[in-house]
Amino acid sequence: MSNILAIAQKELKSYFVSPIAYALLAIYALISGWFSLIAIANFIEMSMQGQGPADLNGYVIAPVVSNAGVLSLFLIPMITMRLFAEEKRSGTIELLITSPITDMEIILGKWLGAMGMYGCILGVKLFCLSFTFMFGNPDWRPLATAYLGMFLQGGALLAIGMFISNTTRNQIVAGATTFGMCLLFWTFDWATTFKADGWAKVLAYLSLTAHFNSFARGVIDTKDTVFFLSVIALGIFLTARSLESLRWRA
């Protein structure tokens, strides 16, 4: 366990000693602030038209949270692309693999480090939303559920991205492929627009949107939780197999 934490700590630190963390946080803060501004403007508009203040959860928190999902699509490849590709390119992977730690400890450490970075990004959004609590009185529970959903969904995408990063030594290739995969997983449910059964249904089930929506609505659904946890496990499993294959090929 302490090996995992040592690696996670090093990963998280390496985001912050390079410009990556600051670039990601700044971009996210800017966009997140813009989204919040729009949502609040919309809320004010609705409040003016109706009698008394409109629903703060419905008009501010829900749209901001569901946009967060889309935003993470762009940010997750930037978090994961360097995880293994950089170590492979610079040769530091040899240090990790020849140290007395297991592959699983390396992988979990890296995934946790990436989760830490993702957590910092989500923190920025929480900062934006904290103003609604300061000046209004929204229900915090749907927000907590949405955050759980964002963590689960982020964890799943990070695990997949980590696997992709392990298959190449080129960070750009890793980033681009991960972005493509995120986008695909995001839009798989579009299949149902022209076909309602068979493979279309299977694809739609794989769509992250469908599973995330329940969390965004404030519902913790076991089915969706299990789905995300399975994707996380799959990503970690694939990374482990890929790391092992490196030994036979390298």
Add this chain to the structure above:
Amino acid sequence: MIKVEGISKRYARFTAVDNVSFEVAKGQIVGFLGPNGAGKTTTMRILTCFQPPSEGRASVAGFDVMDQPMEVKRRIGYLPETPPLYPDMEVGEYLEFAGKLKGLRGNDLAKRIEEVSGKINIGDVRTKLIAKLSKGYKQRVGLAQALLHNPDVLILDEPTSGLDPKQILETRELIKGLAGDHTIILSTHILPEVESTCERVVIISKGKLVATDTVDNLTNRMRGSENVGVEVEAREGTLDVSAVQRRLEQVAGVSKVILRDDKNNRANFEVESLQGRSIRADLARAIVEGGFALTELKSAGMSLEDVFLQLTSSDKTEEAKAEEIEKGEAA
């Protein structure tokens, strides 16, 4: 300490290491010698559990690299060809992380970092960013990383490559100083390095083991028969080359006389002795007594460099030469 039995590493299209076996005793420094691409790095990677062999077994301190990799890794310090450094980290941070990977914590870790920094002489760059270090310092930090957990075995892949002459000397001294406490394998394609630092040498070429012996034995073995270069001129008139050759062949202990060059009344011969015979004095007397002028007489003894070239070169003529030497040895 290290036992390698018939390891091979095969890829789809080529064989990187082919049936290599050798042993290294505790406390020895062994030079792993071979041209670039001979399979040195692959063999080292097998020993460090970075990759498994396709065939054969290897063990470190009695632990098999395939069956008990954790035990092996705990006992090995490895410096790959490019030091595995994170450029964004400070030296101190890096050593702390590397120490944690090797299972050191808390006070132990701090103590070991202190000790190793002193030994390797990197105390003054502890707070420097690795990216800003000179190549020599980077190499040293890499070495410090390998030493942190005080391993029984040190495996160093080309530890002096890319360093300037002064740094090379320093690194060699450093490595020599580490022997005894640690068993060391270092790979190199620079021969003087082996002659000056190692006790034993393992030579591989194209994935195959060519020779393994002590450095002294290896050079002696190849020196068994003496090769002497002789240049003869006529005192006056024209030189009767065949007469000279006949005279040389009659000298006791000579096994072969080869005419290398003959022009302007000057002939160059290469004379080979039988095993263990010294013939230079006799050659000189024979030439002078025969009425010729001896203008040059030199021993074409072999350095490790020649040995290495003969053992590893695929050049036809070189191979033929090596064969000749072998025949000389057999005679």
